[in-house]
Amino acid sequence: MRTPADSRAAAQRLIAALPRPLPHDEARRADAVQAALLASGLLDSSDLGNAPAVQAAARDGLTSLTHLLDKDAPGHGAGQLLLLLLAEQVAFTPHPTPDEDQLRARDAANALLHLALWHTDDPMHLLGSALQVHAKEAHHHRTKTE
Known part of the structure; x- marks a missing residue:
């Protein structure tokens, strides 16, 4: 099982490797x-x-992005990712305004969901699976370090 730190590193490599735009x-x-x-x-x-x-790679990428967002707000990465994705979809700005790193994580998540459309009929199921994996990994890591 990956650690949240491993996932955050993978998320940072993913974000850095994505071309902008x-x-x-x-x-x-x-x-x-x-x-x-x-x-x-x-x-x-x-x-x-x-x-x-x-x-699986897209799911792991979404999980990694959630761990990355958890770093600054432990326990809130999944909710933050969902809020960022929803905010872009319906064109509103969450409060507080997301910083550049959060926007990059959102853009990477959108890119992964877009890629998932080529490989699955249900990208939202993929997102849900990623959030479940995140919760298991975070829980495992917390109980292991306590």
Whole structure:
């Protein structure tokens, strides 16, 4: 089981590897997100084109982003990620205003969800799975360190 620190490092590598801005062309955008997953270590090069493996990598990326958001607000990363995604979807600004790192995490989450559309019919299920994995990993880490 990964530690939250391992996940945060993977999330930072993922964010750093994503081009800004992402390509508008659907295929080029998917390729860029998969390349970022490869660079982050969340996807293995032998798994390119393997839908279950890409789904798992996207889920792990979302989990990692949640751990990253947990760093500054322990126990609130999942809610913060959902709020950031919802705020962008319905065009409102949460209070307090998200900082640049939070916006980058949101953009990476959106990119992963967009990639998931190529590999699953239900990206929201993928997001829910990522939040469940986050909760298990965070709980495991807390009980292990206490």
